[in-house]
Amino acid sequence: xxxxxxxxxxAAIALLxxxxxxxxxxxxxxxxxxxxxxxxxxxxxxxxxxxxxRDITDxxxxxxxxxxxxxxxxxxxxxxxxxxVHFKDGSLVHKGDELFTIDPRPYAAAxxxxxxxxxxxxxxxxxxDSDLARGRRLLADNAIARRDFDExxxxxxxxxxxxxxxxxxxxxAQLDLEHTRIVAPISGRVSRxxxxxxxxxxxxxxxxxxxxxxxxxxxxASFNVDEQSFLQFVAPAHGAQLPVxxxxxxxxxxxxxxxxxxxxxxxxxxxGTIRVRAVxxxxxxxxxxxxxxxxxxGGGVPHPAVLVDEKAVGTDQDKRYxxxxxxxxxxxxxxxxxxxxYEGYRVVESGLKxxxxxxxxxxxxxxPGDRLNARTVSMQGADANLAAAEPAGAGKS
Numbered sequence: 001x002x003x004x005x006x007x008x009x010x011a012a013i014a015l016l017x018x019x020x021x022x023x024x025x026x027x028x029x030x031x032x033x034x035x036x037x038x039x040x041x042x043x044x045x046x047x048x049x050x051x052x053x054r055d056i057t058d059x060x061x062x063x064x065x066x067x068x069x070x071x072x073x074x075x076x077x078x079x080x081x082x083x084x085v086h087f088k089d090g091s092l093v094h095k096g097d098e099l100f101t102i103d104p105r106p107y108a109a110a111x112x113x114x115x116x117x118x119x120x121x122x123x124x125x126x127x128x129d130s131d132l133a134r135g136r137r138l139l140a141d142n143a144i145a146r147r148d149f150d151e152x153x154x155x156x157x158x159x160x161x162x163x164x165x166x167x168x169x170x171x172x173a174q175l176d177l178e179h180t181r182i183v184a185p186i187s188g189r190v191s192r193x194x195x196x197x198x199x200x201x202x203x204x205x206x207x208x209x210x211x212x213x214x215x216x217x218x219x220x221a222s223f224n225v226d227e228q229s230f231l232q233f234v235a236p237a238h239g240a241q242l243p244v245x246x247x248x249x250x251x252x253x254x255x256x257x258x259x260x261x262x263x264x265x266x267x268x269x270x271x272g273t274i275r276v277r278a279v280x281x282x283x284x285x286x287x288x289x290x291x292x293x294x295x296x297x298g299g300g301v302p303h304p305a306v307l308v309d310e311k312a313v314g315t316d317q318d319k320r321y322x323x324x325x326x327x328x329x330x331x332x333x334x335x336x337x338x339x340x341x342y343e344g345y346r347v348v349e350s351g352l353k354x355x356x357x358x359x360x361x362x363x364x365x366x367x368p369g370d371r372l373n374a375r376t377v378s379m380q381g382a383d384a385n386l387a388a389a390e391p392a393g394a395g396k397s
Contacts, residue, residue: 042373043329043370043371043372043373044331044362044365044366044370044371044372044373045362045372045373045375046359046360046361046362046365046366046373046374046375047359047360047361047374047375047377048325048357048358048359048360048372048374048377049309049312049357049358049376049377049378049379050354050356050357050358050379051306051307051308051348051352051353051354051355051356051357051379052306052307052308052345052354052379053304053305053306053307053354053355054304054305054307055302055303055304055305056302056303056305056342056347057243057298057299057301057303058233058298058299058303058340059296059297059298059299059340059342060225060229060296060297060298060299061294061295061296061297062223062224062225062294062295062296062297063292063293063294063295064221064222064223064224064292064293064295065221065222065290065291065292065293066219066220066221066287066288066289066290066291067219067220067221067222067277067289067290068188068214068215068216068219068289069215069217069218069220069279070186070188070214070215071212071214071215071289072185072186072212072213072214073209073212074099074100074182074184074209074210074211074212074213075203075209075210076100076102076179076182076201076202076203076207076210077176077179077182077203078102078107078176078179078180078203079102079200079201079202079203080102080103080106080107080180080200080201081102081103081198081199081201082100082101082102082103082195082196082197082198082199082200082201082210083101083102083103083197084100084101084197085099085100085193085196085197086098086099086100086101087099087190087193089190089191089192089193090189090190090191090192091189091190092188092189092190092216092285093184093187093189093190093213094187095184095185095186095187096183096184097183097184098181098182098183099182099183099184099190099210099211100181100182100193100210101180101181102179102180102181102182102201103180104177104180104181107176107177107179107180108177110173110176110177111170111173111177113173114166114170114172114173114174115170117166117169117170118166118167118169118170120166121159121163121165121166121167122163122166124159124162124163125156125159125160125162125163127159128152128156128158128159128160129156129159131152131155131156132152132153132155132156135148135149135152135153136149182210184213185213186213186215187215187216187217188213188214188217189213189214189216190211190212190213191211191212191213191214192211193210193211194208194209194210194211195208195210214289216282216285216287217281217282217283218279218280218282219280219282219287219289220261220277220278220279221246221258221277221278221279221280221293221295222275222276222277223275223276223277223293223295224268224271224273224274224275225273225274225276225297226273227267229299230263230267230274232299233299234263234274234276234297234299241259241260242260242297242298243257243297243298244257244258244278244295244296244297244298245257245296246258246278246280246293246294246295246296247293247294247296248286248287248291249291249292249294254295256280256281256287257280258278258279258280258281259278259279260276260277260278260297261277261278261279262277263275263276263277264276276297278297305339305342305347306348306354307342307345307346307347307348307379308322308345308346308348308352308358308360308379309344309345309360309379309380310341310344310346311360311361311363312358312359312360312363313336313338313346314363319335320335320336320338321333321334321336322334322336322348322351322352322358322359323358323359323363323366323368324352324356324357324358325357325358325359325372325374329371329372329373329374330369330370330371330372331359331366331367331368331369331370331372332368332369333368334351334352334358335351336348336349336350336351337349337350337351344380345379345380357374357376360377360379361377
């Protein structure tokens with residue numbers, strides 16, 4: 001018995017198998033062709049550098065204001081007519097330089113009067129001394145009553161006291177005369193004259209200051225440290241000198257080195273900060289009270305860190321990565337955890353080791369697995385930058 005429909009089914013199955021084998025062969029050929037084309041693709045040109053390994057100090061940045069170490073309000077100590085101003089507004093003066101003159105004539109007359117009173121007191125005291133000596137001799141010969149001798153001794157004591165009072169009065173008058181010359185109590189920069197010659201000034205406690213004077217040789221920079229930073233590295237210092245640097249608004253970096261002067265005795269609960277004050281030398285006079293100051297304060301001990309160029313770090317959604325180049329010149333994606341900034345570099349906290357080569361320029365042209373034509377460059381001239389970073393107060397942002 002013959003079954004024609006079975007022969008047809010077998011023929012169809014054989015045809016499909018032949019076609020499948022052909023498709024598989026075509027797909028294999030296409031894959032091989034694609035792999036061959038990839039191997040023949042030109043290498044992507046990039047710049048590469050080795051990740052740096054350095055010992056660094058964590059730095060913290062703050063904003064503050066400059067304050068004078070010494071600030072004096074110049075007030076008159078005697079009343080009178082102001083007759084002269086001896087400085088130019090805003091000029092530098094030295095300790096002892098004359099700033100103002102008050103009419104000295106009334107006080108010179110008071111000195112002359114006090115001298116005359118002192119001379120009279122000396123004459124009375126001398127007479128009382130000689131009279132007492134005479135009375136002592138008469139008393140020894142019983143030629144004077146005891147009561148008369150006691151009276152002479154009392155007169156001598158009163159005359160001695162009057163002499164001391166006259167001497168004190170003369171010193172006071174001379175001091176008032178000296179105060180008619182108002183001199184600078186410290187060296188520094190003087191403000192403008194608030195009262196001009198011809199006006200009468202008063203020595204009252206609530207009188208208007210004639211001018212103000214601030215020291216310029218050194219300057220304070222006051223800033224607020226948050227509670228966490230205070231507990232982390234300021235409080236544990238226990239008097240040890242933490243490195244601190246300062247930069248003005250128009251200065252690059254932090255070129256001025258200072259020292260921590262004081263920490264306030266209480267935390268401001270409203271702001272959650274504590275007031276800290278550092279002192280800086282001001283040899284060039286560029287530091288002026290009230291100026292805005294950028295402060296960089298070092299905390300903790302130096303520790304090893306991996307540093308890379310900021311341009312070498314890519315962003316993939318919420319992840320950060322670098323492209324590592326292997327020995328065969330291939331690109332590999334490497335997720336990293338990025339820490340603080342350090343003078344144009346980024347600290348890599350994990351995911352990268354010192355010395356590993358990474359792409360620093362051309363990151364956007366590279367895909368994992370690409371063959372790279374890497375030109376070796378320095379990490380932003382790293383050695384020079386790091387050597388210059390410490391005096392400028394390299395820091396944490």
